[in-house]
Amino acid sequence: MSGPVASGDAAQPGTWPALPPWLAPTAAALAAQRDRWTHAWLIEGQRGVGKRALALDLARTLVCEARRADGRACGACPGCVWAAAGQHPDLRLVEPVDIDDEGRATPVDAIRIDAVRALTQWAQVSSHRRGAKVAVIVPAERMNGAAANALLKTLEEPPAGTYLLLVAHQSARLPATVASRCRRLAVGRPDAGEARRWLAAQEVADAGTLLAQAGGAPYVALALADAALQAERSAWLAALARPEALSPVALAARVELGGREERRDRLAAALDWLLGWTADLARLAAGGDVRANPDQEDALRTLAAKVARISLFRYHRQVLAQRSLLTHPLQPRLVAELLLADYRALF
Ligand SMILES: [Zn+2]
Numbered sequence: 217m218s219g220p221v222a223s224g225d226a227a228q229p230g231t232w233p234a235l236p237p238w239l240a241p242t243a244a245a246l247a248a249q250r251d252r253w254t255h256a257w258l259i260e261g262q263r264g265v266g267k268r269a270l271a272l273d274l275a276r277t278l279v280c281e282a283r284r285a286d287g288r289a290c291g292a293c294p295g296c297v298w299a300a301a302g303q304h305p306d307l308r309l310v311e312p313v314d315i316d317d318e319g320r321a322t323p324v325d326a327i328r329i330d331a332v333r334a335l336t337q338w339a340q341v342s343s344h345r346r347g348a349k350v351a352v353i354v355p356a357e358r359m360n361g362a363a364a365n366a367l368l369k370t371l372e373e374p375p376a377g378t379y380l381l382l383v384a385h386q387s388a389r390l391p392a393t394v395a396s397r398c399r400r401l402a403v404g405r406p407d408a409g410e411a412r413r414w415l416a417a418q419e420v421a422d423a424g425t426l427l428a429q430a431g432g433a434p435y436v437a438l439a440l441a442d443a444a445l446q447a448e449r450s451a452w453l454a455a456l457a458r459p460e461a462l463s464p465v466a467l468a469a470r471v472e473l474g475g476r477e478e479r480r481d482r483l484a485a486a487l488d489w490l491l492g493w494t495a496d497l498a499r500l501a502a503g504g505d506v507r508a509n510p511d512q513e514d515a516l517r518t519l520a521a522k523v524a525r526i527s528l529f530r531y532h533r534q535v536l537a538q539r540s541l542l543t544h545p546l547q548p549r550l551v552a553e554l555l556l557a558d559y560r561a562l563f
Contacts, residue, residue: 233269236414236434238406243273246401247287250277255374258356258398260387264433267403271352271381272309275299278348278379279307295345305344308351310335312358323477327353329362336370339378349378356382357389364391371397405432415441428510429492445485452489457515459563464556472549483548487539490555494532501525522563531562 235243246253257274259267273289276299280289289296298304310331313321335351343349353359359367371380371394382398384390405411408427411434415423420441429449430436440446448470455467471482492508493516499505500520506513535555 233272235269235273236266236406238410238414238434239266239270239273239403242401242403243270243277244286244288246274247277247283250283250287253278253379254399255378256371256380256382256398257401258382258384258387258390258395259401259403260384261403262405262431262433263385264430264436264439265403265405266435267383267385268352268354270403271354271383274381275307275350275352275379278350279304279345281345281347295347298345306347306349308335308338308349310351310353312355325358326360327356327358327363328360329366332359332363332366336366339370339375343377347377349375350381351379352381352383354383355386356384356394357386359390359394361391364394368393368397406434408432411437425511428508431492431508448482448485449489452486453493453509453512453515456490456493456559457512457519459519459560462556462560464553464560467556468549468552471552479548480542483552484539484542486552487535487542487555490535490559491532491539494528494535494559497523498525498528498532501528519563524562527562531558534558 257271259271261267276289276296277283277287279295279299280293281295282290282293284290289299291300295304299307310327312324312327314324315321335353339349339351353367367380370378374380380398382390382394387395387400406414408424411427411432412423414434415427415437418438418441420426420438422441423437426437426440427434429440440449451470452467455462471479471486473479473482493512496506496508496512496516497520499507500516501523502525506516509516538551538555
């Protein structure tokens, strides 16, 4: 780790995320009661709704040296300028990445104890700018057990003026000892119209379809708006649409490209498609509507008429379980192959 900001892409100048419009009212309400903020926050909600951007916005509010009358950061003082450049010495971002000597970041499985120890030591040093010190941990549930334990003392007795902002996609995975010491702030999905307008402003075409695939989470939809990824999705869904012709070996081989991280990402994407697909089948079989894959409704309807509902529910749970174990898939190709063989057996 190097530099005043521990790790993560917000450490790079120019990549400080803008607060999305649907979180502006939340940020404004919080800024207005800034003097009553607690020292530890748990910002929770589904992945891709803007929790990280909100946490960084709150962090900026804390390190601003000339807050506006409404409590928001001014954007122009030295504190704001340093924060925007990812260089504020009293602001730390901790994410599950390793930073090499040249400053390149590689995603890793967990936030480890050395990162949290560095954070707690940093918290003991007095503020460089004589103001607040803020640490943002994203996603907090990726702290391994030792790391979470190492954070406890700072959570219990934070040095004066120190704030810890924990962001969690799955807050139930946080140890109760950690979660119970934080004030909870739930962040929900924006309404579909607002999310579509935001995606359109990011030059995303077909925002409605992507948003459906993303379960309504705009940042997930934005990540899905990648031509190569959409082509891969098409290949998977075309194969799932014809279980009688599906070759688990051939389809599973598609996750095998690239290095370890890339294989894991490819498996994660495939499992998400499989989950969305089987959830849509289950909804149709129960008389409901397609939600995740509105562009595939005809194929889904044909299959839903043939599938045994109980087996389908059981299968969907099996895929969900695999998805939650994904941080350590030993053999991504084998995992995919077994799930696809079971999928084929449903029909
Ligand atoms: Zn400022």
